[in-house]
Amino acid sequence: MKDWPLFEIFIRSKNGLNHKHVGSLHAADAYMAIQNARDVYTRRNEGVSIWVVESKYITASNPDESEALFDPAADKVYRHPTFYELPDELKHM
Amino acid sequence: MDNINSLEAKFQQRIDDEEKIEARDWMPEAYRKTLVRQISQHAHSEIVGMLPEGNWITRAPSLKRKLALLAKIQDEAGHGLYLYSAAETLGTSRDEMLDQLHTGKAKYSSIFNYPTLTWADIGAIGWLVDGAAIMNQVALCRTSYGPYARAMVRICKEESFHQRQGYDILLTMCKSSDVQKAMVQDAVNRWWWPSLMMFGPNDSESPHSAQSLLWKIKRLSNDELRQRFVDMTVPQAEILGIRLPDDKLVYNAGRGHYDFGDIDWEEFWQVVGGNGPCNKQRLQARVRAHEEGAWVREAAMTYAEKIRSKKETSAA
Numbered sequence A: 001m002k003d004w005p006l007f008e009i010f011i012r013s014k015n016g017l018n019h020k021h022v023g024s025l026h027a028a029d030a031y032m033a034i035q036n037a038r039d040v041y042t043r044r045n046e047g048v049s050i051w052v053v054e055s056k057y058i059t060a061s062n063p064d065e066s067e068a069l070f071d072p073a074a075d076k077v078y079r080h081p082t083f084y085e086l087p088d089e090l091k092h093m
Numbered sequence B: 001m002d003n004i005n006s007l008e009a010k011f012q013q014r015i016d017d018e019e020k021i022e023a024r025d026w027m028p029e030a031y032r033k034t035l036v037r038q039i040s041q042h043a044h045s046e047i048v049g050m051l052p053e054g055n056w057i058t059r060a061p062s063l064k065r066k067l068a069l070l071a072k073i074q075d076e077a078g079h080g081l082y083l084y085s086a087a088e089t090l091g092t093s094r095d096e097m098l099d100q101l102h103t104g105k106a107k108y109s110s111i112f113n114y115p116t117l118t119w120a121d122i123g124a125i126g127w128l129v130d131g132a133a134i135m136n137q138v139a140l141c142r143t144s145y146g147p148y149a150r151a152m153v154r155i156c157k158e159e160s161f162h163q164r165q166g167y168d169i170l171l172t173m174c175k176s177s178d179v180q181k182a183m184v185q186d187a188v189n190r191w192w193w194p195s196l197m198m199f200g201p202n203d204s205e206s207p208h209s210a211q212s213l214l215w216k217i218k219r220l221s222n223d224e225l226r227q228r229f230v231d232m233t234v235p236q237a238e239i240l241g242i243r244l245p246d247d248k249l250v251y252n253a254g255r256g257h258y259d260f261g262d263i264d265w266e267e268f269w270q271v272v273g274g275n276g277p278c279n280k281q282r283l284q285a286r287v288r289a290h291e292e293g294a295w296v297r298e299a300a301m302t303y304a305e306k307i308r309s310k311k312e313t314s315a316a
């Protein structure tokens, strides 16, 4: 028998907030994944909306490339407002 | 070899810095193996743990108790799922893990090999067994492997009602009549020592513990957790008016902790080795449920494929 595929589950906890990854589960199809996700992840009002996506469709960045991807942001202090010194008499900006 | 050494040193540095390790990060093979074993054992325990309590769903004394017990057992199924999923991120498969459980290769917590003889046992399980599990799980919320830690946080949020519903059963019985209070005492007599065994062998007898602590897979040792559990439970027993079955249980002002008697490790190893009162029954129930559910899993897959191909033809 073919195994049920793995799905990643994303829950919006309330309107106005992003869907957030909460975990994964196996299901025969996306519809069943939503039903199972409802039973497993929203039994105590944790959600108002569910996204499911088969895990095989997710492309993840490689941890070995983390430096190349994320380190360049580290030395760009001028991207933050605190980099700019303002005169003391300026109260709001 | 140099390369592996420096990778391992870097890895340990991340652990020491309290950084979480995520699924695709480099990790020593032994770290991965230890985690797979510990997380899958933990998952199996959640699933097998439903059996002794499931025994009482149809015999719960009121609708309220039945609903609460059902909700608790349903939670345990969810806990099993969170943990199986966490283990799967390490490269093992659900089928592989289930196979190891069903063939007896994988262990689960030996406490679930004891029978639930009376309704008071359901209270005692919630109070003592879930209580001991919580003690362990709260510490594991800070475990170094990210997916495991996140599963633990979710589990801990759900657990606290389990212990309270158990304690509430016992409190009600203790206040109700001498006969019922005697039932509670009998249940506590039987569950107390196995609950203390849940934390595993003494630190001196637990050779892998040191490495697990170094890797922060475990955050507290077996004996530390057991001591915390005893300290927490004694005052709760006093409120129930129930005696914990240990003549050596006494507060030690010098240590600031309760001293307690020696655990019968012979019994522990017997039960772990398959000779507990219900080992066979539990495993049989699991295997039977899996086999009898095979056609459901197959039908669901066939149906899903049928819908998929219908969609494809209508799109073409």
Ligand SMILES: [Fe+2]
Residues within 6 Å of the ligand: B046, B075, B076, B079, B155, B159
């Ligand atoms: Fe649980």
Ligand SMILES: [Fe+2]
Residues within 6 Å of the ligand: B076, B130, B133, B159, B162
């Ligand atoms: Fe529980």
